[in-house]
Amino acid sequence: MALTLLGRHSPLASPTEQLRVLDQTTGASAFDARLAQAGLFPLHATGIAVFQINVGKLCNQTCRHCHVDAGPDRKESMSRETAALCIQALAKTDIPAVDITGGAPELNQNFRWLVEQSRALGRHVMDRCNLSVLLLPSQSDLAEFLVQHQVEIVASLPYYRAAQTDAQRGDGAFEKSIEGLRLLNALGYGSGGTGLLLNLVYNPVGAFLPPKQEAIESQFRRELLKRHGISFNHLYTITNMPISRFLEFLVESGNYEGYMERLANAFNPAAAAGVMCRYTLSVGWDGRLYDCDFNQMLDLPIDHGAPNHIRNFDPAQLRQRQIVTRNHCYGCTAGSGSSCGGAVAP
Numbered sequence: 001m002a003l004t005l006l007g008r009h010s011p012l013a014s015p016t017e018q019l020r021v022l023d024q025t026t027g028a029s030a031f032d033a034r035l036a037q038a039g040l041f042p043l044h045a046t047g048i049a050v051f052q053i054n055v056g057k058l059c060n061q062t063c064r065h066c067h068v069d070a071g072p073d074r075k076e077s078m079s080r081e082t083a084a085l086c087i088q089a090l091a092k093t094d095i096p097a098v099d100i101t102g103g104a105p106e107l108n109q110n111f112r113w114l115v116e117q118s119r120a121l122g123r124h125v126m127d128r129c130n131l132s133v134l135l136l137p138s139q140s141d142l143a144e145f146l147v148q149h150q151v152e153i154v155a156s157l158p159y160y161r162a163a164q165t166d167a168q169r170g171d172g173a174f175e176k177s178i179e180g181l182r183l184l185n186a187l188g189y190g191s192g193g194t195g196l197l198l199n200l201v202y203n204p205v206g207a208f209l210p211p212k213q214e215a216i217e218s219q220f221r222r223e224l225l226k227r228h229g230i231s232f233n234h235l236y237t238i239t240n241m242p243i244s245r246f247l248e249f250l251v252e253s254g255n256y257e258g259y260m261e262r263l264a265n266a267f268n269p270a271a272a273a274g275v276m277c278r279y280t281l282s283v284g285w286d287g288r289l290y291d292c293d294f295n296q297m298l299d300l301p302i303d304h305g306a307p308n309h310i311r312n313f314d315p316a317q318l319r320q321r322q323i324v325t326r327n328h329c330y331g332c333t334a335g336s337g338s339s340c341g342g343a344v345a346p
Ligand code: SF4
Pocket: 275, 276, 277, 278, 291, 292, 293, 294, 295, 323, 324, 325, 326, 328, 329, 331, 332
C-alpha cells in the first residue's frame, strides 16, 4: 500500500509548504481579490447547519487524492475528552446535522459514542465512509450499527469501473467498495422508503473539473444497477482540491498551474456565495476549530476574533465569523461549485 506524504517525508506533508506553493500561483489571480470583485470579500458565515467532526487521520486506505493525507501510518486521533467537548458544544445549539469524517472515522474508538450521543440529542448524523472499512473483521457489526442509528452514509466512489477507481484508491478498492455497497443495499440503504440514505461522491481521476452532477448521477445509477445490481440515493460531484496528495500529483505531473488556471477561469460568484464553510463548523481531532476540512488540513484555524478551540465554543460568535480564505478556495467556486454531499447541504 502507498505511503502517506508524511510517511514518505515529502516536503508537501507540511501545510506551510503547501501554502507556499498555493501563494505563488501564477495561473490565477489571488482568490481574495476575485472574491472582492464579486462583492463577497470578506466572506462571512451565514449560520451553522453542519457540525463537522474530523476524528483523525487513521485510515485503512491510502487514496491518491486524499486531502487529509490519511493512511494506516497516521496516529492523530480524537480522544474521548475532546469528543465529549464536541457533544457538550452541540447540546448548546440546535445545529441539525453532525458530519463525522476522518481518515476512516469508524476506526476511531469514539466514533460510535459520538453517533449515539448525537442521535440522543436528536441530530441527523452523516458518516463519511470509504466502504472497504465495512469489510474489516474488527468492523463486522458496523453496518448494523449504522442502520440502528439511522446514519446517513456518504461514500466516495470515483467511478463505476474498477480501473479508474483502483487507480485512485488502490488495487482491489473497487471490488471492496462494491461488496460494501451490496452489504448496505441488503440492509435497506439506498432504496426509497427505508429512510436509510446512501449517497455517493464522485471526484475526477485527473486534473480536470467534474462534469455536471445530473449527467454523471444518471450514468452512475444506470451502470451500477446494470453491472452490479446496486442502488443509491444521490451522487454528489466534488472538485479535487489543490492541496495535500492531489497537490503533489499536480506538481509532479506538471499540471499545477494549468489546473489552477482552469479553476480560476471557472470561478462562479453564485457558487462562491454558497460555499459550505458559510454553514459548516469543522472540528479537528485535537479540538481546534476551522471553517472547513480543507482549511483544517492546511492548518488554517478560525481567525478574526472568533474562538478557535471547542473548549471555547461560542455559537453566537461562530455563526457570523469571518472565514479564512486562500487560493485553494478556487476548488470550491469553480463551475457549479463543489458539493461535499449530505442530506442537509443547501
Ligand atoms: S476551501 Fe474551505 S474556506 Fe475555502 S471556500 Fe472552500 S469551504 Fe470555504
